[in-house]
Amino acid sequence: MSVDALLARAPITWEELCALEPQLTALSDHALNAKRGRNYCKYDGWYGFSARSSLKQELCAPVEWHRAGTDIPVLSTPEAYRIAYFAVFNALPPCACCARKRRNERSH
Numbered sequence: 001m002s003v004d005a006l007l008a009r010a011p012i013t014w015e016e017l018c019a020l021e022p023q024l025t026a027l028s029d030h031a032l033n034a035k036r037g038r039n040y041c042k043y044d045g046w047y048g049f050s051a052r053s054s055l056k057q058e059l060c061a062p063v064e065w066h067r068a069g070t071d072i073p074v075l076s077t078p079e080a081y082r083i084a085y086f087a088v089f090n091a092l093p094p095c096a097c098c099a100r101k102r103r104n105e106r107s108h
């Protein structure tokens with residue numbers, strides 16, 4: 001199933017989550033504008049293999065299983081985390097490293 005199809009079936013939309021938590025919009029913009037150097041890799045930016053922080057880690061502040069204070073309960077649901085996870089990851093530009101790797105192997 002495509003990410004768009006998955007998000008369309010969710011009980012709460014990405015847009016609704018962003019309206020509740022503006023930090024999510026900021027994270028998504030951050031992903032969209034990721035700097036793409038010669039060795040840019042979206043998986044690296046997401047998991048932070050070569051950095052001290054990662055987008056995935058930053059996502060845990062606005063959307064978390066046990067969001068502090070539970071001021072907006074829906075944000076602490078697994079569903080919200082899943083939606084935000086895919087929406088932000090999907091916002092990252094395609095990676096340069098994978099395009100090179102794909103010539104030799106199929107998986108990242």
Ligand SMILES: [Zn+2]
Pocket residue numbers: 040041042043044095096097098108
């Ligand atoms: Zn890559």
